[in-house]
Amino acid sequence: MLEIGGRRVKMAEQEPGIRVRNFRSVPLGYTPEQAMIEAQRCVQCAHAPCERHCPVRMNLRQIIRRIACGDFRNAFLIAKQDNPIPAIAGLVCPQEEQCEGVCPLAGRGQGINIGKLEAFIAQWAMENKLKEEFHIEEKGQRVAVIGSGPAGISCTVDLRRHGYVVSVYEALHVAGGVLQYGIPAFRLPKDIVDYEISYLEEIGAAMKLNHIVGQNVTFDELRSEYAAIFIATGAGAPQFLGIEGECLKGVYSANEFLIRTNLMKAYRFPDYDTPIVCGSRVGVIGAGNVAMDVARCAVRLGARDVYILYRRTRRESPAREEEIQHGLEEGINFIELVNPVRILGRDDGWVRAVELVRMRLAEPDQSGRPRPVVIPGSEFTMELDTVVESLGTQPNRLFLDRIPQLKRTKWNTIEVDADLKTSIDGVYAGGDAIHGNATVILALGDGRKAAQSIHGYISTRPRQLHSDL
């Protein structure tokens, strides 16, 4: 039965008891009829708060209007104009803080389900093999994009629209950045990622996979070959607590745990080469989206007890409410107000337990959230087989240290001006490389902005170097 009237059309999901045994998508998607009914709830506000709160200013009213009358084809083509990867954004954007959060219907928790509608039209386009077609007037000048995550993807698409010859340098053997190696398939199915990324080659971008800039091709080589460069290398270097026991076997960074699981398909070992050791009691330190992804992967890898260990409370957790809710349904335990002191090992070098101390909340810190303070003498020990640290990431120094003339901030991110220009002439940067951990949609927006800046830069300088293929 469809829920209609003033209420959101609920999307069917895999039952928790079933989904914890597979890595398939949790939401099952709207049917065309459900998508139309959901879209018909939109009142087409004159001031469109949803559009104003979309970081890439998608033409949401038009898209929703087309869906409402069953014109999925044009809804998809309109979405593609502003967002080259609508299915991905629809599934992972924090809509509750953006478009959906400001929808006048959101007050009763019934805001238009914009993300899922976006994902629906992209899925529909995939099933119906619909592609955006556009005429490219080739300019000949060459631009290099380093990194193929959302920032690199959107910059590449817009540069191709302007007619530049674009080469995308990607360190890994697949394109997509965090979309491939970080976000698990049960949240972001990989056939969707592959489909949306295959578009880059279709519009003529040269995908140079397995190319680590700074290792097997130097930055200076790129500078001499290309008229401009966009750095979209993300923030893939994990941070650690720096406590005793971090070198024990069974302690992972969230990045390693997720790369093994998602990119290297450890959950299908031995069909795939890379194993993962995930014991039956797993503790995840941190409570953001990444920590929730780790915890939910651990459940699917067969862990019996999975704990989120967080120094604040669930209310302050930076994870999306939907992720926390899904995690709780899957049996994850959320332990609030604890902080690890040290990790304890067995004689054979494997993790045995973590020592934690209890915390209380004091006045807000710089982030505006209550500051967690240690309760002296409250230490206790929790038996664990696996510990995963999910404390945020930084841009990779190995790459940045090789470009000393590239100015950085005190957080080790790349310094840029309002046009995303770096301290090096003709070199631009965006996405997590300039923000630290941020969001897919922010990275997409940066890619688009950088493409515009690069177009301005190349078109206003004499055309002499780098122009011939």
Ligand code: FAD
């Ligand atoms: P990335 O996606 O990190 O891509 C950078 C690419 O550059 C990588 O492919 C990397 O291999 C490549 N690279 C790095 N160095 C080099 C080099 N020297 N040479 C060549 N290539 C290089 N955001 C959301 O909006 N919603 C979510 O639900 C969400 N969940 C997340 C879950 C996880 C587990 C993680 C880790 C992040 C999540 N994020 C989420 C954040 C979001 O994925 C990132 O903000 C976004 O991917 C940043 O895009 P980017 O293009 O800047 O970098």
Ligand code: SF4
């Ligand atoms: Fe429709 Fe909500 Fe956007 Fe208004 S804010 S146009 S109701 S989606």
